[in-house]
Amino acid sequence: MKFMKITASAALLLGTSAPTAQAEDLVVYQTWSSPAEVAALKVLNEAVSAEGINWIDITIPHNTGSSVSLLNLVVGGQPPNIFSENNTGVFRDLTEMGLGRDLTEAFTETGAIDHFSDAVLKAITVDGEIRQMPLGVHIDGMVYYNMEVAAAAGVDPTSWTSLDDMMADFDAVTAAGYVPLAVGAQQWQIGYLTHALMGTLAGPELYAGVYGEVPDPAAFDSAEVRSVFEWLRKFQQAADDGSVNRDWNMTTNNVISGQALMQIHGDWMKGEWRAAGKEPGVDFGCIPIPGYKAVVVTVDGWGALGGQPEATDAAMMRFAQIVTDPTVNADFANVKGATPVRNDVPTDGIDNCAQRVLELLEDSSRQVNNPSVTVDSDWQNAIWEVAFNFWSDPDMSVDDAIASLHSQHDIILN
Amino acid sequence: MTDTNVMYPRKPKRITGRSIAVLVFLSMAAMFFCVPLYVLIVTSFKEMDQIREGAMFSLPTKWTLEAWHFAWFEACSGLNCSGLRAGFWNSVVILVPSLTASIALSMVTGYALALWDVKWAGPFLFVLFLCAFVPFQIIMYPLIRLTVTMGIYGSTTAIAFVHTVLAMPILTLIFRNFYKDIPPELIKAAIMDSGSFWRIFVEIILPMSGNILIVVLILQITSIWNDYLIGVTFGGLGTKPMTVHLANMVTVSTGTVSYNVNMAAALLTAIPPLVIYFVLGKFFVQGIAAGAIKG
Numbered sequence: 001m002k003f004m005k006i007t008a009s010a011a012l013l014l015g016t017s018a019p020t021a022q023a024e025d026l027v028v029y030q031t032w033s034s035p036a037e038v039a040a041l042k043v044l045n046e047a048v049s050a051e052g053i054n055w056i057d058i059t060i061p062h063n064t065g066s067s068v069s070l071l072n073l074v075v076g077g078q079p080p081n082i083f084s085e086n087n088t089g090v091f092r093d094l095t096e097m098g099l100g101r102d103l104t105e106a107f108t109e110t111g112a113i114d115h116f117s118d119a120v121l122k123a124i125t126v127d128g129e130i131r132q133m134p135l136g137v138h139i140d141g142m143v144y145y146n147m148e149v150a151a152a153a154g155v156d157p158t159s160w161t162s163l164d165d166m167m168a169d170f171d172a173v174t175a176a177g178y179v180p181l182a183v184g185a186q187q188w189q190i191g192y193l194t195h196a197l198m199g200t201l202a203g204p205e206l207y208a209g210v211y212g213e214v215p216d217p218a219a220f221d222s223a224e225v226r227s228v229f230e231w232l233r234k235f236q237q238a239a240d241d242g243s244v245n246r247d248w249n250m251t252t253n254n255v256i257s258g259q260a261l262m263q264i265h266g267d268w269m270k271g272e273w274r275a276a277g278k279e280p281g282v283d284f285g286c287i288p289i290p291g292y293k294a295v296v297v298t299v300d301g302w303g304a305l306g307g308q309p310e311a312t313d314a315a316m317m318r319f320a321q322i323v324t325d326p327t328v329n330a331d332f333a334n335v336k337g338a339t340p341v342r343n344d345v346p347t348d349g350i351d352n353c354a355q356r357v358l359e360l361l362e363d364s365s366r367q368v369n370n371p372s373v374t375v376d377s378d379w380q381n382a383i384w385e386v387a388f389n390f391w392s393d394p395d396m397s398v399d400d401a402i403a404s405l406h407s408q409h410d411i412i413l414n
Numbered sequence: 415m416t417d418t419n420v421m422y423p424r425k426p427k428r429i430t431g432r433s434i435a436v437l438v439f440l441s442m443a444a445m446f447f448c449v450p451l452y453v454l455i456v457t458s459f460k461e462m463d464q465i466r467e468g469a470m471f472s473l474p475t476k477w478t479l480e481a482w483h484f485a486w487f488e489a490c491s492g493l494n495c496s497g498l499r500a501g502f503w504n505s506v507v508i509l510v511p512s513l514t515a516s517i518a519l520s521m522v523t524g525y526a527l528a529l530w531d532v533k534w535a536g537p538f539l540f541v542l543f544l545c546a547f548v549p550f551q552i553i554m555y556p557l558i559r560l561t562v563t564m565g566i567y568g569s570t571t572a573i574a575f576v577h578t579v580l581a582m583p584i585l586t587l588i589f590r591n592f593y594k595d596i597p598p599e600l601i602k603a604a605i606m607d608s609g610s611f612w613r614i615f616v617e618i619i620l621p622m623s624g625n626i627l628i629v630v631l632i633l634q635i636t637s638i639w640n641d642y643l644i645g646v647t648f649g650g651l652g653t654k655p656m657t658v659h660l661a662n663m664v665t666v667s668t669g670t671v672s673y674n675v676n677m678a679a680a681l682l683t684a685i686p687p688l689v690i691y692f693v694l695g696k697f698f699v700q701g702i703a704a705g706a707i708k709g
Binding site for chain 2: 027031032033036041056059072075077249256271272275276
């Protein structure tokens with residue numbers, strides 16, 4: 001059935017544009033290899049090969065954000081045509097080398113540009129040009145809870161309207177013999193929890209003060225930023241003994257197996273639930289962090305190479321248009337466990353949790369971007385370090401944490 | 415070791431405080447390696463359902479080879495889902511020329527430096543010695559430019575070339591130190607018998623090099639097989655070694671993790687060097703004892 005949908009959409013696309021006369025090779029550099037990711041890649045591959053684009057895959061893992069392998073290929077004179085990258089610095093470097101390619105026109109042509117939410121548009125834009133084709137959306141901090149445990153402990157997460165409501169139920173959960181909140185205490189996970197809480201408690205303006213392109217030290221002293229650290233401390237004290245250096249997915253498994261009620265983490269948790277054969281809305285529920293002022297949005301996007309021969313360039317533009325086609329995008333997101341980047345996708349195959357995310361994305365005043373879109377990477381590392389030190393050392397006070405944010409800011413950005 | 419190998423009679427051993435301390439230390443050292451290895455092996459035979467329960471040290475409730483089969487035949491590296499075996503053959507194709515070129519070149523260089531009157535041999539050795547300590551990462555970008563200029567970037571040839579260049583300093587020093595213990599009279603006599611540079615090498619030196627060759631072979635097979643960075647940097651489309659395929663399978667940021675498949679894949683990747691150790695291990699110890707590396 002899925003295949004039918006793809007062929008149908010590909011046929012539609014073929015009808016609307018002049019078919020490419022000849023198969024065009026495109027080298028696609030990407031980082032995905034896990035089963036759900038590969039299934040999602042296949043959706044894209046089928047859609048583009050139906051239009052005569054020959055996808056040559058080159059997969060290198062680079063989850064450190066340093067993009068060394070990509071730059072090696074560029075230096076080596078064999079840059080890939082399409083590449084997985086979200087670091088704005090890399091896109092600026094490519095522009096300087098004459099290898100930048102603006103995709104604005106491609107998306108204006110198909111009208112896709114009008115259907116991207118604000119957070120998506122912001123994430124794919126570098127210096128006023130759209131430089132990435134967006135593929136999927138993730139929310140960095142969602143609450144995924146085990147419905148069976150919630151019922152057994154007699155709590156209803158959907159009734160929470162603030163973190164205080166949530167905390168008030170912790171005792172009931174503990175009394176019923178469950179861990180209320182499963183946390184994986186690794187630096188990046190605590191870093192993610194910190195910016196998710198920053199969006200939740202501080203809202204877009206103060207969030208920009210901490211994670212914006214030009215951070216504003218005055219924001220650090222606000223009551224809201226202080227409350228982020230206060231909540232981090234409360235979560236740390238509620239965490240179970242096994243939380244130290246636990247991977248996010250092992251943490252998810254604690255919730256899946258019913259040892260803990262919930263986890264606050266990026267909504268890629270869904271993949272782990274799905275892999276364990278659980279269904280959203282039946283076995284597990286998903287809600288934004290209670291009382292959120294803004295949700296933090298991560299967008300998976302791929303860039304395109306500039307300065308290419310005409311035929312290759314045309315193929316790349318078609319590639320960008322095909323992968324952002326509503327049907328292709330919806331299929332891709334369903335298979336990968338992400339949320340579509342467009343707000344006009346067919347909703348029949350979309351699960352509860354992705355539906356919830358689409359609703360969240362409708363309100364553009366309550367969404368902010370993952371820090372990596374805007375923030376200097378040294379500054380991001382510094383925030384992670386401060387947050388993780390604070391988490392790991394119960395004697396460190398909120399004042400200490402704020403003070404070290406200030407001193408890191410002075411060192412790195414002044 | 416059999417009894418015939420004992421060179422001198424030994425007194426019957428008594429258990430002393432010292433031997434207990436040695437035993438305790440050795441068992442701790444063995445545990446240090448064996449405990450992770452145990453987890454690696456049992457996990458690779460488990461099903462994901464059992465792994466999700468935690469209990470890392472428990473034996474599989476149901477032994478299964480599924481993870482091994484999946485890792486070898488079906489695992490995906492991006493869109494190519496032909497398992498690790500694609501990477502295995504790439505690694506073999508990389509290993510053979512890298513091994514031959516690096517050993518042949520350093521062996522001849524070491525032989526020339528040790529036994530022939532080479533001009534500037536001292537400074538040359540000193541430079542080689544310094545080069546042995548230059549980390550690869552520092553010269554990575556220049557090497558990329560160099561291989562691009564040579565027109566071989568993105569091929570198995572480039573990988574073999576870089577392995578040869580990087581292994582040269584240390585291998586040359588090893589061979590040179592081994593050959594310098596050969597009595598000069600031997601070479602002088604051979605020259606008198608009208609032996610040329612190459613004839614002496616092939617007929618006299620090569621037959622004497624068994625032990626040291628085994629040592630170098632093991633060193634090189636291990637380092638080339640386990641290499642990731644050179645393969646990922648200089649390999650082109652479809653020439654990525656097994657380690658890159660392994661990294662693709664194991665490195666997951668936001669996808670799901672199949673621990674059993676990862677463990678099986680890691681073991682599969684580690685098997686070739688392990689086999690070499692088991693087969694050639696005895697010679698390895700002899701080679702080191704023969705005075706090669708102790709320099």
